[in-house]
Amino acid sequence: MFDGRDPVYLQIADQIRQDVLSGALAAEEQVMSTTQYATTFRINPATAAKAFAQLVDEGVLYKRRGVGMFVAPGARERLLADARESFFADTVDPVADAARVLGIDVEDVVARLRARTAAPAPQGEPR
Amino acid sequence: MTATTTGWGVELHGVTQRYGDVVALDDVALTVRPGTITGLLGRNGSGKSTLGSLLAAFRRPTAGRVLVDGEDPWENERVAPGVCFVRESGDVLDDYSLKDNVAYLSGARPHFSHELAGELLELFELDLKRKPSKLSRGKKSAFGIVVGLASRAPLTILDEVHLGLDAPSRYAFYDALLADYAEHPRTVVLSSHLIDEVERLLEDVVVLDRGRVLIAQDAESLRAEGVSVTGPTAAVADFVAGRDVLATQRLGGTTQTTVRGALVEGDARRAREAGLELGPVPLQDLFVHLTDPVRTGGAAAHAQGVDR
Numbered sequence: 395m396f397d398g399r400d401p402v403y404l405q406i407a408d409q410i411r412q413d414v415l416s417g418a419l420a421a422e423e424q425v426m427s428t429t430q431y432a433t434t435f436r437i438n439p440a441t442a443a444k445a446f447a448q449l450v451d452e453g454v455l456y457k458r459r460g461v462g463m464f465v466a467p468g469a470r471e472r473l474l475a476d477a478r479e480s481f482f483a484d485t486v487d488p489v490a491d492a493a494r495v496l497g498i499d500v501e502d503v504v505a506r507l508r509a510r511t512a513a514p515a516p517q518g519e520p521r
Numbered sequence: 522m523t524a525t526t527t528g529w530g531v532e533l534h535g536v537t538q539r540y541g542d543v544v545a546l547d548d549v550a551l552t553v554r555p556g557t558i559t560g561l562l563g564r565n566g567s568g569k570s571t572l573g574s575l576l577a578a579f580r581r582p583t584a585g586r587v588l589v590d591g592e593d594p595w596e597n598e599r600v601a602p603g604v605c606f607v608r609e610s611g612d613v614l615d616d617y618s619l620k621d622n623v624a625y626l627s628g629a630r631p632h633f634s635h636e637l638a639g640e641l642l643e644l645f646e647l648d649l650k651r652k653p654s655k656l657s658r659g660k661k662s663a664f665g666i667v668v669g670l671a672s673r674a675p676l677t678i679l680d681e682v683h684l685g686l687d688a689p690s691r692y693a694f695y696d697a698l699l700a701d702y703a704e705h706p707r708t709v710v711l712s713s714h715l716i717d718e719v720e721r722l723l724e725d726v727v728v729l730d731r732g733r734v735l736i737a738q739d740a741e742s743l744r745a746e747g748v749s750v751t752g753p754t755a756a757v758a759d760f761v762a763g764r765d766v767l768a769t770q771r772l773g774g775t776t777q778t779t780v781r782g783a784l785v786e787g788d789a790r791r792a793r794e795a796g797l798e799l800g801p802v803p804l805q806d807l808f809v810h811l812t813d814p815v816r817t818g819g820a821a822a823h824a825q826g827v828d829r
Contacts, residue, residue: 437722441724
């Protein structure tokens with residue numbers, strides 16, 4: 395965990411965003427403290443604090459003084475709106491580019507998307 | 522948070538330490554930010570332990586000024602109880618029981634936590650009736666850690682304390698350090714050769730090389746500065762032209778180059794279009810390259826070093 399190219403604090407922030415998006419973290423739910431993050435993932439508490447600060451800036455989390463960090467009301471809706479906005483640029487366009495390079499007909503791609511969408515949703519998260 | 526202590530900062534101004542003809546520290550200017558866990562990295566003989574000795578006022582520098590929490594620590598009654606320097610060698614009373622050692626050492630530490638000491642003694646399975654002289658190297662290291670952490674000193678310097686520990690005990694030490702640091706923030710200077718293991722614990726990194734400061738910056742930005750570039754030799758050469766090349770390896774027509782310098786906007790796209798793969802460089806590798814004697818020996822040696 396947390397071993398990609400990105401700085402660890404960005405990876406933590408991303409994981410919390412994913413948990414809010416998936417509903418694993420609900421609005422008004424408390425997230426782990428910096429201390430818990432530090433000891434669970436063996437990282438400097440400042441690294442976790444940096445991730446929290448970023449998420450507070452984005453309105454995903456808010457701080458209750460002396461209690462901890464909580465998921466902001468409406469955070470999921472905001473993240474969903476952002477994700478939908480970047481979905482075509484970040485996810486669909488690279489597929490179109492790759493299909494062109496590989497000589498795959500766009501109609502085959504569309505057919506695959508239809509078939510996949512009709513199938514039952516995959517269980518669990520591929521982590 | 523029940524902060525019984527706050528971290529003390531450190532400043533060094535033009536500090537030189539000579540032992541006869543040997544220059545252990547050479548005109549060092551350095552700041553350690555209060556409240557951080559700062560990694561003190563360097564090869565053997567780079568001056569790490571000398572630096573620790575100066576902060577703990579075990580010795581006075583040949584030249585320059587050392588400031589701990591704004592004051593010269595030398596024979597300083599206010600500063601001395603707040604600086605805990607733990608070396609692997611111990612600095613304990615070898616022929617008294619651990620119990621007597623704890624009683625004696627805790628007396629000098631106003632923030633000493635007997636509760637934490639008890640937990641750690643149990644964690645490392647240390648028998649209070651034993652004497653340090655009768656302990657294995659690992660157990661002796663562990664006792665140094667118990668004293669170092671339980672002292673909760675505003676400036677705690679742990680010099681290779683965990684070198685003698687086996688892997689499970691080292692991870693137990695990292696966890697104990699983080700847990701207590703999070704609850705009781707203080708300045709911890711952690712020197713280690715096990716960079717892979719400790720890098721995530723560090724907020725700041727200082728790299729000493731032959732008595733000089735090679736790097737002093739936050740760990741996150743340092744890590745972001747190392748990039749490996751892999752791909753067709755000509756494309757790699759093109760991409761790394763004008764960058765600070767640390768190392769190059771070739772296998773057939775493929776080259777992997779390690780460069781220092783954060784990527785700028787457009788670099789990732791440019792690399793992708795050139796068929797190059799960019800990857801992270803572990804801090805350990807960055808350290809090895811940066812402290813390479815050929816590289817640090819001078820510009821001419823560096824130019825030759827590029828092609829190895």
